Amino acid sequence: MQTVFIRKGSYRNKDIRNAEFPLLKGFQMGSKGGFVTVDGTAVFGAEFNKIRVKVDAKHYEVFGGDPDIEATEPVQVREHVAARPEETEEQVMARIEKRFGYLEEMTQAILRGDVRAMIVSGPPGVGKSFGIEREVEKSGMFDEIAGKAKRYEVVKGAMTPIGLYQILYQYHQKGDVLVFDDCDSVLFDDLSLNLLKAALDSGKKRMIHWHAESHALRSDGIPNSFEFKGAAIFITNLKFENVKSKKLQDHLAALQSRCHFLDLTLDTMRDKFLRIKQIVKAGTLWDGYDFTPEFENELLEFMYENRDRLREMSLRMGLKIGDLAKISKDWKELAIATCMKHEEA
Numbered sequence: 001m002q003t004v005f006i007r008k009g010s011y012r013n014k015d016i017r018n019a020e021f022p023l024l025k026g027f028q029m030g031s032k033g034g035f036v037t038v039d040g041t042a043v044f045g046a047e048f049n050k051i052r053v054k055v056d057a058k059h060y061e062v063f064g065g066d067p068d069i070e071a072t073e074p075v076q077v078r079e080h081v082a083a084r085p086e087e088t089e090e091q092v093m094a095r096i097e098k099r100f101g102y103l104e105e106m107t108q109a110i111l112r113g114d115v116r117a118m119i120v121s122g123p124p125g126v127g128k129s130f131g132i133e134r135e136v137e138k139s140g141m142f143d144e145i146a147g148k149a150k151r152y153e154v155v156k157g158a159m160t161p162i163g164l165y166q167i168l169y170q171y172h173q174k175g176d177v178l179v180f181d182d183c184d185s186v187l188f189d190d191l192s193l194n195l196l197k198a199a200l201d202s203g204k205k206r207m208i209h210w211h212a213e214s215h216a217l218r219s220d221g222i223p224n225s226f227e228f229k230g231a232a233i234f235i236t237n238l239k240f241e242n243v244k245s246k247k248l249q250d251h252l253a254a255l256q257s258r259c260h261f262l263d264l265t266l267d268t269m270r271d272k273f274l275r276i277k278q279i280v281k282a283g284t285l286w287d288g289y290d291f292t293p294e295f296e297n298e299l300l301e302f303m304y305e306n307r308d309r310l311r312e313m314s315l316r317m318g319l320k321i322g323d324l325a326k327i328s329k330d331w332k333e334l335a336i337a338t339c340m341k342h343e344e345a
Contacts, residue, residue, distance in 0.1 A: 002022075003022055003023055004023040004038060004061070005062075006021070006036075006060045008059040011040070012242055016043075024039055092274045096265070106262060111139045111177060117202070117231060117258065118233050118261070119256065120132070120262050122266050123237060123314070129182075152178075154179045155180050159185065161191040161192045164192050168228055168230075169226055174230065177230060177233070178230060180233070187238065187252070199232050200255060208226055209225040238252075272314065273303065273307060275315075279315060291325070299322065302321070302332060303321065311339060321335050
C-alpha cells in the first residue's frame with residue numbers, strides 16, 4: 001500500500017507537519033483547495049480511519065506502489081520516511097491531567113473574583129462539569145454555613161433569551177457566579193448569543209440590555225438594562241474549530257476574544273479512553289463497587305476492545321458498564337445488548 005509523507009498540511013484546522021499516513025486516495029482538488037485522503041488512525045485514533053488532509057501538491061510526497069490509487073498531480077517517491085512520534089500513553093494522560101488542573105485553577109480564580117469569564121470546551125462525559133461544580137459547591141458551602149445568600153447557580157439545559165436575561169440579572173452582583181452547563185442552544189440563537197457576549201465581555205463595564213417590552217420582566221421588577229458585575233463559566237461540548245457555519249464561527253470567535261477559553265484537548269477516541277483510565281486509576285470512577293484492580297482492568301480492556309461499537313466513550317459509559325458488572329456475571333452480554341451500536345443485517 002502507498003503511504004504519503006506530509007511536510008505541511010492541516011486537518012480540522014490542526015497543523016500537520018512531517019507526518020506519514022497510509023494513503024487511501026491520491027491528491028484531489030476541492031472547493032477549498034487540494035487534499036489527500038488518508039488513514040489517520042495512528043495519529044488521531046481509531047475513529048479517524050478515513051480523513052481528508054488539506055495540502056498543497058508541493059508539500060507532500062508518496063512512496064510505495066499501488067495501481068489502485070491514482071493521484072491527479074505528479075508525485076515523488078521516497079524510499080523511507082520516519083513517521084511523527086506518537087504520544088505515549090503516559091504523555092497523553094499527563095497532558096489531560098494538566099488541562100484538568102488548569103480547569104480547577106481557573107474555576108478557583110473565578111470564585112475569588114480574579115477572573116470574570118471562561119469558556120470550557122470538551123466532549124461530553126469526561127468530567128468537565130463535575131470538576132467545576134465541585135469547586136462551586138465547595139465555595140457555596142461556606143456561604144451557607146455563614147448564613148449568606150446563595151451566590152452561585154448551575155444552569156442546565158435549554159434556555160430562552162428572556163430566561164437568560166432573567167438569570168443574568170438574578171446573579172449580576174459582584175461575587176455572583178453563573179455556570180452554564182449543557183446550554184449549547186444559547187449559541188444558536190442570535191439574541192441569546194448577544195446577551196452571552198455582553199456577560200462574558202472583558203471590558204470594565206458590562207451593560208446588558210433588553211429592548212423589547214416584557215410583562216415577565218415588569219412583574220419581577222427586572223429593569224430593561226443593568227450592569228453585570230458577576231462572573232460566568234460556559235461549559236460546552238462544541239468543538240469551536242469544527243463549526244462549519246461562517247456566521248456561527250464569527251460569533252464563537254467573538255466569544256473567545258472576550259474571555260478565557262480552555263480546550264481540554266480530548267479530541268480522539270484514545271484521549272477519551274485514557275481519561276477514563278486516569279479516573280479509574282485515581283480510584284474515583286468505580287468507588288464503592290468493590291471491584292478488584294484486576295477486574296477494573298478487565299472492564300477497561302473490554303471498553304477499549306469495543307471502543308468503535310460503544311455508543312459513546314465517556315465516564316458515564318464506564319459507570320453503565322460498571323453497574324452491569326455489579327448486577328450480573330453476564331455483564332459483557334448485557335453491555336453488548338444495551339451499550340453498543342448494532343449494525344443492521
